[in-house]
Amino acid sequence: GEPNKITALQAEVECKLVLQGASAIEDKLQDGVPACIADLGRAGIAMWVLTGDKQETAINIAFACQLLDMSTKTQVINAQKYP
Numbered sequence: 001g002e003p004n005k006i007t008a009l010q011a012e013v014e015c016k017l018v019l020q021g022a023s024a025i026e027d028k029l030q031d032g033v034p035a036c037i038a039d040l041g042r043a044g045i046a047m048w049v050l051t052g053d054k055q056e057t058a059i060n061i062a063f064a065c066q067l068l069d070m071s072t073k074t075q076v077i078n079a080q081k082y083p
Contacts, residue, residue: 038066
């Protein structure tokens, strides 16, 4: 698509990153996945949710994986907020 504010910030945010690992979650979560992801978070491993799904789906997956709970502060970055 056309460049927007999100595109402009990518160069600042996504610099000097080293990929430590990646995982994909599709459809139903397998047994043990939410607990494993929660353990990684408690170990201090930072995680982001990046998805091509609808925003609501991504948030629901993050809750299902225990990446988010009701006390989590979140920042949603999308084209509606940052055209």
